[in-house]
Amino acid sequence: MTEKVINDFSVTIATVNGSGSQTANVTLLRALFKMGIPVSGKNLFPSNIQGLPTWYTIRVSKDGFIARRDEQELVVTLNPVSFARDLASVQPGGAFFYADDIKLPIARSDISVYPMPVKQMARAANVSTALRDYISNMVYVGILAHMLGIDMETIQQALGFHFKGKAEAIDSNFNTIKAAADWAAQNLEKSDPFSVAQMDSTSGFVMADGNTAAALGAIYGGLQFAAWYPITPASTLAESLNVYLPQLRKTTDGKQTYAVLQAEDELAAVGMAIGAGWGGLRSMTSTSGPGISLMAEYAGLAYFAEVPVVIWDVQRLGPSTGLPTRTAQGDLTEAYFLSHGDKQNIILLPGSVQECFEFGWKALDLAEHFQAPIFVLSDLDLGMNQWMTKPFEYPNTPLERGKVLWEADLEKLKGIWGRYKDSDGDGIPFRTVPGNKHPSAAWFGRGTGHDENARYTEDASTWESNMARLKKKYETARTLVPKPIIKAAKGATVGIIAYGSTEPAVEEARALLKHAGGPKTAFLRLRSLPCTAEVQNFIKKYEHIYIVEANRDGQLRQILSALLPDHAPSFRSACHSDGLPLTAKWVKETILAQEEK
Amino acid sequence: MTTPTPAPVQTNKAGFSKNDYRGLPSTLCQGCGHNSISNQIITACYELDIVPEEIMKFSGIGCSSKSPAYFLNRSFGFNGLHGRMSSLATGALFADTTLRAIGVSGDGDTASIGMGGFKHMVRRNVPIVYIVENNGVYGLTKGQFSATAEVGLNLKHQGTNQYMPVDICMEALASNATFVARSFAGDAKQVKELLKAALSHHGVAVLDIISPCVTFNNQEDATHSYTWGKDHEAPLHEISFIPALDEIELQGEFVEGTVREVSMHDGSTVLLKKLEKDYDPTSRTNAFQMLESAQLNNWLVTGLLYIDESKPTLTESFNLVDTPLNRLADPDLRPAPETIDKINAMMF
Numbered sequence: 001m002t003e004k005v006i007n008d009f010s011v012t013i014a015t016v017n018g019s020g021s022q023t024a025n026v027t028l029l030r031a032l033f034k035m036g037i038p039v040s041g042k043n044l045f046p047s048n049i050q051g052l053p054t055w056y057t058i059r060v061s062k063d064g065f066i067a068r069r070d071e072q073e074l075v076v077t078l079n080p081v082s083f084a085r086d087l088a089s090v091q092p093g094g095a096f097f098y099a100d101d102i103k104l105p106i107a108r109s110d111i112s113v114y115p116m117p118v119k120q121m122a123r124a125a126n127v128s129t130a131l132r133d134y135i136s137n138m139v140y141v142g143i144l145a146h147m148l149g150i151d152m153e154t155i156q157q158a159l160g161f162h163f164k165g166k167a168e169a170i171d172s173n174f175n176t177i178k179a180a181a182d183w184a185a186q187n188l189e190k191s192d193p194f195s196v197a198q199m200d201s202t203s204g205f206v207m208a209d210g211n212t213a214a215a216l217g218a219i220y221g222g223l224q225f226a227a228w229y230p231i232t233p234a235s236t237l238a239e240s241l242n243v244y245l246p247q248l249r250k251t252t253d254g255k256q257t258y259a260v261l262q263a264e265d266e267l268a269a270v271g272m273a274i275g276a277g278w279g280g281l282r283s284m285t286s287t288s289g290p291g292i293s294l295m296a297e298y299a300g301l302a303y304f305a306e307v308p309v310v311i312w313d314v315q316r317l318g319p320s321t322g323l324p325t326r327t328a329q330g331d332l333t334e335a336y337f338l339s340h341g342d343k344q345n346i347i348l349l350p351g352s353v354q355e356c357f358e359f360g361w362k363a364l365d366l367a368e369h370f371q372a373p374i375f376v377l378s379d380l381d382l383g384m385n386q387w388m389t390k391p392f393e394y395p396n397t398p399l400e401r402g403k404v405l406w407e408a409d410l411e412k413l414k415g416i417w418g419r420y421k422d423s424d425g426d427g428i429p430f431r432t433v434p435g436n437k438h439p440s441a442a443w444f445g446r447g448t449g450h451d452e453n454a455r456y457t458e459d460a461s462t463w464e465s466n467m468a469r470l471k472k473k474y475e476t477a478r479t480l481v482p483k484p485i486i487k488a489a490k491g492a493t494v495g496i497i498a499y500g501s502t503e504p505a506v507e508e509a510r511a512l513l514k515h516a517g518g519p520k521t522a523f524l525r526l527r528s529l530p531c532t533a534e535v536q537n538f539i540k541k542y543e544h545i546y547i548v549e550a551n552r553d554g555q556l557r558q559i560l561s562a563l564l565p566d567h568a569p570s571f572r573s574a575c576h577s578d579g580l581p582l583t584a585k586w587v588k589e590t591i592l593a594q595e596e597k
Numbered sequence: 598m599t600t601p602t603p604a605p606v607q608t609n610k611a612g613f614s615k616n617d618y619r620g621l622p623s624t625l626c627q628g629c630g631h632n633s634i635s636n637q638i639i640t641a642c643y644e645l646d647i648v649p650e651e652i653m654k655f656s657g658i659g660c661s662s663k664s665p666a667y668f669l670n671r672s673f674g675f676n677g678l679h680g681r682m683s684s685l686a687t688g689a690l691f692a693d694t695t696l697r698a699i700g701v702s703g704d705g706d707t708a709s710i711g712m713g714g715f716k717h718m719v720r721r722n723v724p725i726v727y728i729v730e731n732n733g734v735y736g737l738t739k740g741q742f743s744a745t746a747e748v749g750l751n752l753k754h755q756g757t758n759q760y761m762p763v764d765i766c767m768e769a770l771a772s773n774a775t776f777v778a779r780s781f782a783g784d785a786k787q788v789k790e791l792l793k794a795a796l797s798h799h800g801v802a803v804l805d806i807i808s809p810c811v812t813f814n815n816q817e818d819a820t821h822s823y824t825w826g827k828d829h830e831a832p833l834h835e836i837s838f839i840p841a842l843d844e845i846e847l848q849g850e851f852v853e854g855t856v857r858e859v860s861m862h863d864g865s866t867v868l869l870k871k872l873e874k875d876y877d878p879t880s881r882t883n884a885f886q887m888l889e890s891a892q893l894n895n896w897l898v899t900g901l902l903y904i905d906e907s908k909p910t911l912t913e914s915f916n917l918v919d920t921p922l923n924r925l926a927d928p929d930l931r932p933a934p935e936t937i938d939k940i941n942a943m944m945f
């Protein structure tokens with residue numbers, strides 16, 4: 001056996017979609033996390049309810065690198081359909097675990113091979129035939145636990161969490177795991193170098209997914225209305241609202257301070273959210289790319305009639321229906337320019353699960369502050385996978401309600417105000433909302449041309465000055481949206497700009513570059529559009545700026561090139577989109593290849 | 598500025614003059630049926646003593662959808678997107694459930710581009726008076742066929758319509774509407790009484806009002822023309838609306854024994870005087886049959902086709918707090934600081 005490798009490898013588990021393997025996979029992930037080992041889990045699943053191959057990759061990393069890797073040291077397969085491919089994917093020196101009822105050739109001598117009596121042990125488990133598939137997944141949990149040295153105690157904790165303390169479910173699953181571990185102890189001889197060992201690198205973290213975090217953030221942001229339409233990978237965001245709102249936002253007499261409505265399509269979902277926003281509610285919708293496309297016309301109305309609304313886009317691979325269960329950062333330019341006519345939209349770009357929570361409430365503040373649609377671009381990787389994350393932080397500023405005039409305010413103004421008048425010079429007008437009983441409160445909202453008092457007009461100069469004010473409002477936003485996170489480095493010659501879920505890959509790539517004697521890099525993680533002044537200052541400092549994105553066209557580079565044409569020659573695209581989260585190796589190699597040119 | 602002593606202005610019980618219900622001058626064509634409907638909305642609200650600030654107005658896009666600017670200037674309004682008023686109003690109604698909503702749409706806005714949203718709004722029983730000003734034609738884009746145009750209609754530049762028309766009342770009924778009525782813009786009294794009943798209705802009230810387009814679709818034989826409407830209108834009953842607070846007194850024109858009373862959720866009453874047809878508007882089956890025979894016999898049946906006051910409205914089904922949601926502030930909207938640890942503990 002070669003030198004031991006502890007807490008530094010990836011394991012991929014291949015199963016059949018719909019067979020309940022997610023429970024087993026997440027149990028392994030959580031057990032490792034509880035052992036204090038930095039860990040990440042990526043679910044590579046098909047757009048299918050049952051039957052197609054599905055893979056789940058867990059990476060353990062003593063150094064805390066949690067980006068996806070292409071290399072798999074350990075591969076487990078229960079699926080005859082993907083067997084050959086799974087076998088081929090094992091790194092030399094790695095190990096291959098397979099269900100021994102699959103009678104297919106294994107022509108590799110450079111890896112360790114372990115058969116698993118999955119069917120036999122599932123039959124031996126004292127469960128109904130209906131549960132047999134589920135329990136068979138626990139066989140590989142037990143065998144991996146033994147072969148890698150996963151603490152049984154942490155497995156029990158993971159099961160306890162998953163089954164919400166239900167003893168019967170916990171016990172029957174644990175018994176199978178234990179039996180499988182015992183079987184492995186008696187029947188398998190370890191010939192691979194990979195194992196895990198207790199660490200203390202996950203205390204102060206929790207495990208959560210971005211969609212849950214976004215929903216919770218919105219709830220702490222005083223969300224009052226949400227409308228949505230089911231779509232992968234955004235559905236669990238709205239579903240999480242339905243889980244947590246009743247726990248957090250009911251009055252003592254059981255009444256609701258919120259409403260969540262499943263609409264008939266995305267057009268209606270955003271329309272309802274905009275109606276509620278116009279009515280003075282903190283309002284949102286959540287969707288993915290195809291839904292964003294449908295929402296285009298309404299987004300323009302919200303921009304032009306100046307209605308607060310938050311639109312979450314949990315991005316998946318497009319164009320068109322694309323690959324619904326694969327991740328991408330392909331909606332940036334779409335969201336930025338969404339809808340016809342002159343405009344740019346305000347976009348928030350959360351880069352972690354914790355930030356999904358933070359932007360969940362901040363987006364509602366910004367929407368009401370700017371009376372505009374606020375887009376929050378997450379993605380499938382961030383939204384649906386479990387990540388270790390810092391715990392959610394209670395909002396540190398009170399709810400920002402923006403410039404709303406109520407009866408007493410209008411009384412003070414003697415009823416003189418203009419809905420679209422730039423009274424404060426920041427481009428942001430005052431508004432009133434329905435229910436305000438002051439006789440001069442009402443105004444007539446419209447997507448057609450309007451003057452400062454919201455009256456229809458086709459007057460050329462009125463049109464132009466209103467559009468100029470909207471632009472001024474956007475410039476004001478530039479000073480108030482979340483600033484980028486900058487990691488400077490002394491002597492750095494290369495700047496990297498990235499956003500969203502690619503941060504772990506970029507951070508690891510920077511370490512790899514350093515290790516390989518490559519250029520010293522500084523890193524700016526963009527968190528919003530419009531760009532704040534910090535972005536331009538960063539770009540000015542470096543000879544080359546690599547813009548890392550999970551899309552084909554380098555969409556952020558396109559936007560930054562238009563915004564800062566003088567600096568565009570220093571921009572180099574590091575963009576790649578195949579539906580999988582970017583890897584550090586790819587980022588490193590892409591930068592090195594261009595640096596060597 | 599000095600003002601001459603005004604003549605005493607007549608006000609309603611809420612203290613408003615009819616002027617308080619008016620809007621901007623109409624920019625629609627002279628003689629447009631839509632203007633007459635706007636006037637009846639003004640009168641109905643005045644007569645019902647509605648506080649203008651307690652109404653929200655909605656519309657889509659088209660000639661009809663311009664009209665909310667021409668009534669109730671003191672009410673909030675939103676002229677949204679083509680065919681999408683249904684969703685806009687659905688969301689807005691959660692802001693303050695003490696407010697009532699009036700939506701004005703057209704046949705293109707509802708039966709073509711907005712059909713999906715319309716039917717879902719209806720099935721959810723969104724509490725709105727939803728008026729379709731139905732002229733069978735696209736006026737604002739200068740005279741194309743709409744989905745309610747009859748087979749064989751000839752329009753300049755368009756030729757002859759070959760497709761069966763959408764019957765908005767039928768669509769509403771099929772989607773389980775709780776109030777369905779049809780009227781004719783030329784029958785001002787009926788429009789007004791139906792509007793009053795609709796404004797008292799508990800849930801979605803669909804009013805399909807045939808409203809002739811004097812410019813693009815007013816040939817004598819067209820089913821959305823004045824002449825055809827006048828000649829073919831077959832009222833189901835004479836309708837009269839008595840608000841909750843008024844003592845019910847049968848007016849002279851209603852003879853006892855031929856009057857059917859329909860009680861509204863808010864205590865008001867709709868009186869339906871039987872004409873030659875003995876029609877019960879609380880039966881959905883009757884309503885379907887009536888619409889079917891109207892189509893076969895080339896009648897423009899008008900009146901209250903169907904009513905059900907028993908179904909909960911969309912906003913009622915949510916068990917919301919009593920304070921309007923849009924008046925809630927921080928302590929009601931943001932969970933207490935101590936909850937965050939509990940939430941974090943719920944993660945793994």
